[in-house]
Amino acid sequence: MLSITNLSVSVDDKPILSGLSLDVPAGETHAIMGPNGAGKSTLSYALAGKPGYEVTSGSATLDGVDLLGLDPSQRACAGVFLSFQYPLEIPGVPALTFLRTALNAQHRARGEAEITAPDFLRLVRAKAGALKMDFDMLKRALNVGFSGGEKKRMEILQMAVLAPRLAILDETDSGLDIDALRIVSEGVNAMRAPDRSMLVITHYQRLLDYIRPDRVHVLSAGRIVASGGPELALELEREGYDKYQKAAA
Amino acid sequence: MSVARAIAAADASALPSRRDEDWRWSDLRGLIRVVPPASPAFDGAVGEGPFDGVASTVFTVVNGCGPSALTVAPGETRVVALRVIAAPNAGSHISRLAIDIGPGADLTLLESHEGQGADYLADAELTITVGAGARLERIVVASDDASGVGVSRAEVSLAAGARFAQTTLTTGARRQRIETRVAHPGHRATARLDGIYLLDERRHADLTTIVTHAGVGGTTDQLTKGVVDDQARGVFQGRIVVSPGADQTDARMGHHALILSDRAEVDGKPELEIYADDVACAHGNTVGALDDDALFYAGQRGIPEPEARAMLTAAFLAEVVDRIEHQGARDVARAWLDARLGAPS
Numbered sequence: 001m002l003s004i005t006n007l008s009v010s011v012d013d014k015p016i017l018s019g020l021s022l023d024v025p026a027g028e029t030h031a032i033m034g035p036n037g038a039g040k041s042t043l044s045y046a047l048a049g050k051p052g053y054e055v056t057s058g059s060a061t062l063d064g065v066d067l068l069g070l071d072p073s074q075r076a077c078a079g080v081f082l083s084f085q086y087p088l089e090i091p092g093v094p095a096l097t098f099l100r101t102a103l104n105a106q107h108r109a110r111g112e113a114e115i116t117a118p119d120f121l122r123l124v125r126a127k128a129g130a131l132k133m134d135f136d137m138l139k140r141a142l143n144v145g146f147s148g149g150e151k152k153r154m155e156i157l158q159m160a161v162l163a164p165r166l167a168i169l170d171e172t173d174s175g176l177d178i179d180a181l182r183i184v185s186e187g188v189n190a191m192r193a194p195d196r197s198m199l200v201i202t203h204y205q206r207l208l209d210y211i212r213p214d215r216v217h218v219l220s221a222g223r224i225v226a227s228g229g230p231e232l233a234l235e236l237e238r239e240g241y242d243k244y245q246k247a248a249a
Numbered sequence: 250m251s252v253a254r255a256i257a258a259a260d261a262s263a264l265p266s267r268r269d270e271d272w273r274w275s276d277l278r279g280l281i282r283v284v285p286p287a288s289p290a291f292d293g294a295v296g297e298g299p300f301d302g303v304a305s306t307v308f309t310v311v312n313g314c315g316p317s318a319l320t321v322a323p324g325e326t327r328v329v330a331l332r333v334i335a336a337p338n339a340g341s342h343i344s345r346l347a348i349d350i351g352p353g354a355d356l357t358l359l360e361s362h363e364g365q366g367a368d369y370l371a372d373a374e375l376t377i378t379v380g381a382g383a384r385l386e387r388i389v390v391a392s393d394d395a396s397g398v399g400v401s402r403a404e405v406s407l408a409a410g411a412r413f414a415q416t417t418l419t420t421g422a423r424r425q426r427i428e429t430r431v432a433h434p435g436h437r438a439t440a441r442l443d444g445i446y447l448l449d450e451r452r453h454a455d456l457t458t459i460v461t462h463a464g465v466g467g468t469t470d471q472l473t474k475g476v477v478d479d480q481a482r483g484v485f486q487g488r489i490v491v492s493p494g495a496d497q498t499d500a501r502m503g504h505h506a507l508i509l510s511d512r513a514e515v516d517g518k519p520e521l522e523i524y525a526d527d528v529a530c531a532h533g534n535t536v537g538a539l540d541d542d543a544l545f546y547a548g549q550r551g552i553p554e555p556e557a558r559a560m561l562t563a564a565f566l567a568e569v570v571d572r573i574e575h576q577g578a579r580d581v582a583r584a585w586l587d588a589r590l591g592a593p594s
C-alpha cells in the first residue's frame with residue numbers, strides 16, 4: 001500500500017505541498033480532487049520523482065519501500081506508474097519499441113527473465129484490443145501525431161502492460177470525449193485488483209461516475225483538507241471548492 | 250594549400266590552416282608539425298571490412314596502394330565495397346581513385362575508411378562522374394583511429410537526370426575532414442547529401458559539402474545530424490551555390506546536433522549563395538541537448554537513464570539512417586549506430 005506522511009514539496013523554492021498525509025490501502029482506489037493550483041499534479045510528479053520537485057520533509061513509501069530515495073526508473077520498477085496529464089511525444093521511437101524496452105527494464109530490475117518478442121506481441125495485442133486501439137498505431141513513433149484521446153489510451157495501454165502496484169492517474173479525463181472516457185475508464189476498472197492501489201487525480205466529478213472511488217480526498221493549498229466516501233465528490237460537484245479553499249486559507 | 254601537396258612534398262607548411270576560411274575549424278597546419286614519413290607498402294592481413302557481406306566486389310586500397318579506377322558500363326548495376334585502409338605501419342599517404350559511372354548505370358558504393366594504425370596522415374581523393382540518367386548511392390563509414398588524421402575529398406560531377414545520394418557515418422579522428430563537392434547540372438538531376446557524426450573523448454570530425462547548381466531544375470536535399478560528448482568537436486559546413494540561370498532549383502539543408510557535455514563543441518555553417526530567380530531554398534540549423542522531460546517520461550516507465558539516453562540519441566539519428574536506400578547498407582548503418590550507442594533494438 002501507499003503511505004504518505006507529512007509530505008512537503010517545493011518547486012523553484014516555492015512550497016506547493018505542505019504536510020500532506022494520505023494512505024491508500026492495497027486494492028483501493030482513492031480520488032484526489034481539488035481546485036486548480038491546489039498541488040494535484042505536484043503530488044503525482046513528486047511521487048514519480050520528477051527532477052525539480054524537491055521534497056523538503058515527510059515520507060512516501062510503497063509496500064514499505066521508501067520511494068523518495070529512488071530515481072524515477074527505480075520507482076517505476078518498485079511499482080509506481082504515472083499516467084501523465086500531458087503524455088510526451090517521443091519522435092523516432094516506435095510505441096512498441098518503447099513499451100518493450102520499458103517492460104524488459106522492469107523485468108531485469110526485478111530479476112525476472114525478459115519477455116520474448118512473440119509473448120510481448122500477444123500481450124500488447126490483447127490489451128490494445130480491449131482499449132479498442134488500432135495495433136498499427138503502435139508501430140508509429142510514440143504519441144507523435146496522436147490525438148489527445150489516443151495519447152490517453154496509450155497511457156492506459158502502458159499501464160495495462162506494465163501492471164504496476166500503484167497507478168496514479170493525473171487528469172486522465174482531460175481531453176477525452178464521452179466515448180473515449182468510457183473506454184479508458186473501462187480499461188482502468190479492468191485493472192482494479194486486490195494487490196493494486198490507484199490514485200485518481202481529477203478536477204471534475206465526471207470521471208468518478210466511471211471510475212468509482214472507495215475514498216475521496218479534497219486537496220487544497222497543499223494539504224488534504226477533507227476525506228469521505230464517494231458522496232463527497234457529488235457534494236463538491238454541487239457546491240464547489242469554495243468552502244475548502246476558505247478553510248485552507 | 251592542400252593536404253595532397255603537403256604529403257607529396259613532405260612539407261607541413263603546405264597544410265591548410267585556420268587562416269584558410271574553409272579550414273578555420275579544422276586546422277591541420279597548427280596540429281601537424283612534421284608530415285609523417287611516407288607509408289611503406291603493407292602486405293599483412295587487413296581483416297574484414299564493414300560491407301564485406303553486402304557487396305559483390307571489394308576494392309581494397311592500403312596505404313595508398315591499390316586499384317586507381319572503377320568503371321561501371323552503361324546500363325550496368327553494381328554493388329562495390331571500397332576499403333581505404335591506413336595499415337598498422339601507415340605514415341602519410343594519398344589514395345586516389347577515379348570512378349566513372351556510365352549513362353543509365355547504377356552503382357552502390359560502400360566505402361570504408363579504416364584506420365588500423367596510429368599517428369598517420371591519410372588523404373583520399375576521389376573523382377566521380379555520374380553519367381546521364383545514372384544513379385550513385387555512396388555510403389561512407391569512417392572509422393579512423395583516435396590518434397590519426399584523415400582527410401577525404403570527393404569531386405562528384407553529375408550529368409543531366411543523374412541521381413546521387415550519399416550518407417556519411419563517422420566517429421571522427423584526432424582531426425578528420427570529409428569533403429564532398431558536387432557539380433550539379435540541374436536538368437532533373439538530384440543530389441541527397443546526408444551525414445552522421447558521433448563523437449566522444451577528444452575526437453573531431455568535419456563534414457563539408459559544396460554543391461554548385463549550374464543549370465535549371467536541379468534538386469539538392471541535405472540532412473546531417475551529429476552527437477558530441479566529452480570534449481569532442483563536430484563541424485558542419487554546407488554550401489549550396491545556385492549559379493545565375495539555375496532557375497527552379499530546389500535546395501534544402503538541415504543540420505541538427507545534440508551536445509551531451511558542456512565541454513563538447515559544434516560549429517555549423519550553412520551557406521546558401523543564390524544568384525538565380527525562382528528558386529526554393531531553405532536551411533535549418535539547430536543545436537541542443539536531450540529533452541529532460543522525455544528522459545523523465547522514459548524513466549517513469551522503468552527505463553534507466555543511460556538506456557533512455559541511448560534510446561533517445563538513436564532515435565534522433567535514425568532519421569538519417571532511414572533515408573539510406575540500399576537495404577543491406579541500411580542494415581549495416583543501423584548496426585553501426587546500435588553498436589556505438591548501446592541502444593536497445
